[in-house]
Amino acid sequence: MTAPTATGAPATTAATSVTPTARQTWTRARGIVLALVLLAAGALTLAVLRSNDQHGRLDPRSADPYGSHAVAAVLADHGVTTRVVTTLDDARDAAGPDTTLLIATPDLLTRTQQTRLHTATTTSGGRTVLVAPDTPSVGRLAPGVTADPAPSFDTALAPGCALPAARRAGRAETGGIRYSTTAPDADTCYPYDDLPTLLRLPQTQGGDTVVLGAPDILYNDRLDQQGNASLALQLLGSRPHLVWYLPSLTDDSAAPDTGERGFFDLLPSGWLWGTLQLFIAAALAALWRSRRFGPLVLERLPVAIRASETVEGRARLYRKVNARDRAATALRTATRTRLAPLVGVPATRAHTPETLLPALSAHLDGAGAAQPLHDLLFGPPPGDDAALVSLADRLDALEREVRRP
Incomplete structure (x- = not known):
């Protein structure tokens, strides 16, 4: 509205809007929008790259870089047959004294599956190879073994043990998860900071269990590096038959364990750590952008505010x-x-x-x-x-x- 002056004549003032314009809104929000766009683009790129990497991963039938067809071909040249199974029952039935059972992703197995598989392999008299098992699956499939939370930062490591297979292979890319064991007769090889990345645990029935800290020696694109091919051939070719177990979610035995696993048990540890980091980042951002409360400070205004300005401001609000x-x-x-x-x-x-x-x-x-x-x-x-x-x-x-x- 138009505020009246002291003489009664209406004073004409320019209309001033208190609503931020589109340009002002964009200027204030463009940093956050840009960060969200970059985050979404990075997540999409990572998802695409990981989807390509996971395709055929550790599958002896796959010729992709992260597949294991080259290992199966080398073993076939040495007379070792490779059979792929995707169910727990097939893996247990195939375990025997003349068989090496390789479990490609032990962490995908449920507690019940891990317990049943350990019972079958303990009395089979053959060899069981666990590829990069983490906590807590390694403790169920290889009792007495625990995974260290700090991984190895070097991939290619020296044997550092008397195991003939490791000594003949020399340096190999076993660096990954590190382990510790209470078994006195275990072979501890390829150590990093005094903790091994490869364990061989003898069993009472003549068999043994091999715990491998990283799957690199089984990948197609890493087989010709260091002593990877030699180590893989000796670990998987000690018996005439190799059973390659690729756990599947369609397996009937993979049904959730009633009353044993909660929601957080189903989440990988990486997601929990990532969520914690997001909360910390949000708290730091809030602390950075929040108002700083402190004692009131009296200060003299630089200019005197005319009463007419207050009247005009209120009049514009009424008019709005x-x-x-x-x-x-x-x-x-x-x-x-x-x-x-x-x-x-x-x-x-x-x-x-x-x-x-x-x-x-x-x-x-x-x-x-x-x-x-x-x-x-x-x-x-x-x-x-x-x-x-x-x-x-x-x-x-x-x-x-x-x-x-």
Whole structure:
């Protein structure tokens, strides 16, 4: 609306919007939007790369870089047959003294599957190879063995043990998960910071269990590096038959263990650590952007603020929401407050028509009729902006008439 001046003439002010423009909104939010776009693009790229990497991973039938067809071909040249199984029952039935059972992803097995598989391999008299088992699956498939939470940062390691297969292979890419064991007769090979990445655990029935800290020696694109081919051939070719167990979620024995696993047990540890890092990052961001609360500091304003600026600001707010009723009430209230002492009415009765209007008519010597004065000072709100401006002019004229000597 247009605020009246002291002379009664409406003052024209430029309309100023308090709502941020689209440009201001974009300027404030572009950093967050850019970060979200980069995060989404990075997640999409990582998902695509991982999907390509996981295709045929550790599958002896796959010729992809992370497949294991080359290992199966080398073993076939040495007379070792390779058979792929995807169910626990087939893996248990195939275990025997002349068989090497390789479990490609032990962590995918449920607790019940791990327990049943360990029972079958303990009495089979053959060899069991566990590829990169982590906590807690390694403790069930190879009791007495625990995985260290800190991995090896070097992939190619020296044997560091008397195991003939390791000594003949030399350096190999076994660096990954590190293990510790309580078995006194275990062969601990390829150590990193005094903890081995390859274990061989003898069994009472003549068989043994090999715990391999990393799957690199089985990949197609890593087989010709270091002593990987020699180590893989000796670990998997000690028996004439190799059973390659690729756990599958479609296996009936993979049904969830009722009452044994909760929601957080089904999440890999990496997701839990990632969520914790996100919470820490959010807390740091909130601390960075939050308001700093401290003691109040009194300081002198650099300039004096004119009262007219406050009036103009409130008028623009009223106009923004079309609050003509409130604007009219504010004008009439201020006028009544100023007129009351001029006509001898106490301030507490300034807003009572029965008291103010008779005193005001007597002061004007009957020049103002009671009804026009009532409509002017206590009437309904104006219907449009023009009526509001007219009301302001009439109130100003009334106040000048009362103040006239």
